[in-house]
Amino acid sequence: MEILPGHTDLAKVDVSGVRRAVNVGLLDGETLRPGDWILIHVGFALSKIDEDEAKAALDFLEGIGQAYDDELAALRDSSIDRG
Numbered sequence: 387m388e389i390l391p392g393h394t395d396l397a398k399v400d401v402s403g404v405r406r407a408v409n410v411g412l413l414d415g416e417t418l419r420p421g422d423w424i425l426i427h428v429g430f431a432l433s434k435i436d437e438d439e440a441k442a443a444l445d446f447l448e449g450i451g452q453a454y455d456d457e458l459a460a461l462r463d464s465s466i467d468r469g
Contacts, residue, residue: 395411
């Protein structure tokens with residue numbers, strides 16, 4: 387969604403409706419813009435991916451059913467929204 391002002395290594399992102407701050411420092415040198423898709427793991431952006439890859443990943447996660455729903459619920463409960 388946006389790079390946080392004063393924190394060039396942090397971005398506010400939307401993960402299935404949950405807004406979180408994630409560290410984008412591992413993507414140093416990558417041009418990031420609102421609307422870009424990034425692969426996130428434990429609060430770190432690992433790579434920039436295209437929309438087709440993102441859709442495939444989301445389809446897979448939604449396909450595992452309750453485990454994905456439980457993970458989203460836990461993510462919402464731990465929501466961190468800076469800025």
